[in-house]
Structure formats: C-alpha cells, structure tokens
Amino acid sequence: MKVYLIVAKGKQKGTPIPVKGDLFLIGSDRVCQLRIEHPRMGGQHCVIVTRDNKVFVRDLDSGQLTTLNDKEVTPGRELPLHSGDLLMMGPLYALVQLSETPLSQKHAEEWAFKTLDDAEKRKVDKGPDAPAAPSAAASILERLGEQRGEVRGRLRVSIEKGVTVVRILDANLVDEAEISLLKTELSDQVTPQAKRVLLDLQIVQRLSSMGIAMIVGLQRRLRAEGVSLALCHVSADLLPVLQAVGMGKMLPYFPDKKAALAAQW
Numbered sequence: 001m002k003v004y005l006i007v008a009k010g011k012q013k014g015t016p017i018p019v020k021g022d023l024f025l026i027g028s029d030r031v032c033q034l035r036i037e038h039p040r041m042g043g044q045h046c047v048i049v050t051r052d053n054k055v056f057v058r059d060l061d062s063g064q065l066t067t068l069n070d071k072e073v074t075p076g077r078e079l080p081l082h083s084g085d086l087l088m089m090g091p092l093y094a095l096v097q098l099s100e101t102p103l104s105q106k107h108a109e110e111w112a113f114k115t116l117d118d119a120e121k122r123k124v125d126k127g128p129d130a131p132a133a134p135s136a137a138a139s140i141l142e143r144l145g146e147q148r149g150e151v152r153g154r155l156r157v158s159i160e161k162g163v164t165v166v167r168i169l170d171a172n173l174v175d176e177a178e179i180s181l182l183k184t185e186l187s188d189q190v191t192p193q194a195k196r197v198l199l200d201l202q203i204v205q206r207l208s209s210m211g212i213a214m215i216v217g218l219q220r221r222l223r224a225e226g227v228s229l230a231l232c233h234v235s236a237d238l239l240p241v242l243q244a245v246g247m248g249k250m251l252p253y254f255p256d257k258k259a260a261l262a263a264q265w
Contacts, residue, residue, distance in 0.1 A: 003048065003055050005034075005094035008086065017094065019055075024048040026089055027062065039178060040064055040154060040169070041090030046073070048081070055081040055098070063171045064090060065203060072203070153185045161261050164194035171203050173211035183214050190218065195227055198260050202233035212245055219251050232260040 003019035017034060026034045027045035042062020049056040059066040061075035067088040068079055081087075085096040156167040166189065173179055190197055199215065219229045231253035234242060242253070254260035 001050075001053055001055075002099045003050060003081075004097045004099060005048075005087065005092075006097055007093065008095045009093040010091070016097075019048050019050070022050045024050075026092075027060075036090060036092060038091045039181070041092075045089050049078065055096070057081055057087060065169050065171070152189055154182050155185055155189055157189055160257075163196045163198050163261055164190065165198045165200055165257065166190060167200035167202065168204055172206040173204055173214075174206050174208040176210060179208070179210045179214055183217070186214070186218055187221075190222065190227075196265070197222060197227055197229050198257065199229065199231050200233050200257060201231060201235070201238065204238065205235060207238055207241060212242070212247070216247070216250070228265055230254065230260055230263075230265050232257050 003024075005017040005019060007013050007015040007017070020033065024034065025032045025044060025047050026036070027043050028035060028037050028041045029043040032044065042060065042064040044060045045062050045064055046057055046059050046066045049058060056078045057066065057068060057073060058078040059073040059075045065088070066073040068081075069086055070088075073079055081096045083096060083098045087094050087096060154169050156169060158165045166186070168182070170178065170182065173182065199218075215231075222229045229251050231242075231247075231251065233256060234253050239253075247253075252260075252263070252265045254263065
C-alpha cells in the first residue's frame, strides 16, 4: 500500500506528495522528509506512521496546530488515516489517498488531479439526481467553504447563530512579529458587518503583554464601530492574567463557545 498526500488548496493544488518510509516527518527542520518553511509550521510538526499496513498521523507537540478532518490532533496522540481524510499542517491542506500500487510521477499527477476534480464535481452536482452519498473527499472539501468554518491565515472564521466566531490557531502569542501579523489578519477579517464577534482562545496557551494589547485594541476598534466582542475557551492559566489587567471588566468571557452563543452580550 502506497500513501499520498494531495495538496488540496493553494498554488500547488493537485500536487501529489508520496509518503515514503514507515516514518514520514513533516516540518521546517532539515531532518524532515517534507520540509516547509512557514511561521505556522513547527520544526518537527507531525509524522505520518505506516505500521502493519495501516497509516496514522501523530502530532509532535511543536506548538503549532495539526488538524484531521477539521478536528485538532492532540499533541502526542496518534490517529488513523483513511482515504479522503483532510490533514492541515501549518499552511498545508492535503487529502490523504491510499493506492494499492506505486504510481509514476506522471500517473500520480493525473490521478491526483482526477481525485480533486471528482470531489469538486460532486460539490456542484447537487440536483435531485445527484448521488445520495458523496465521497468523503467531496464532503471534506465542501466544508472548507461552508460558513461553519474557513481557515484564513492564523484564524478559523465561521458564522454561527449570527455570531462571527474567530478561533486563533496559534498556541503561543508571544513573538512581536507573529502578533503583528495576527493583528493585521484580525483587522482584515473582523469587519463592522459582524455585529457580534466571539474570539475563541481554545488553542492559545501563552499570551504576552503585546498579545493582550492586541486584543484590547481589537475590542476598542470594534466598540467604536458598534460591534460587541467576547472571549471563550480562556484557559485556566490565561484567565488570571486577563483578570489582572482588567479585561474581565472590559469584555465578557465564557467557558466555551456554546455558552457564549446562548448568552446576550
């Protein structure tokens, strides 16, 4: 069995990446078989493991996010992979595809594009005669563009119950350059058209004074534009820090997204 990662988004969309060996390391370090230099790619980000004719992904706790089918892979945990699964590692979106036989470069490229084309066609063809059960790949690709969530740089933005939910996908908001880039992305994505904005900090584990200042600045800008801002999923480590600078009095925060969406603020 041969394993391929097919780039599903961006300029390299349709490019097949063969997974070679029992341990296929992905990250920005020189030791990685798949090396990608990007602020959201950890040094040793994750590894694809082939064992007993089965395939798994393991997040290596680099501080950067790995997701499988839009769900976070817990650092250190190993999850099985199947054809049609969608992996996100830093800037890379890739469909997992398994082949019984190895393919030449030319045939692999043709096969990869056909896989994505078939998925896209299933998205469009949704009339009464459309197939009742679209492929897993089609379903996953379709979710990328739905209102339930779309990754935009370091943010995942969705619309839920009329609230714009913005999840920050960085675990550590401490580096000045990274915070500056994130501030720009928040400014671009959070507009006055959104009357209520929920900032989801579930992934954030460390927050510097600059990170706090960024959130305060966002709150002040939105308030001036008539937009309400709230926080959710504030970790037990971060909560005392936010309370110490008076953020609890400035804007509401909730234990989780469900509670925030049910409340009035």
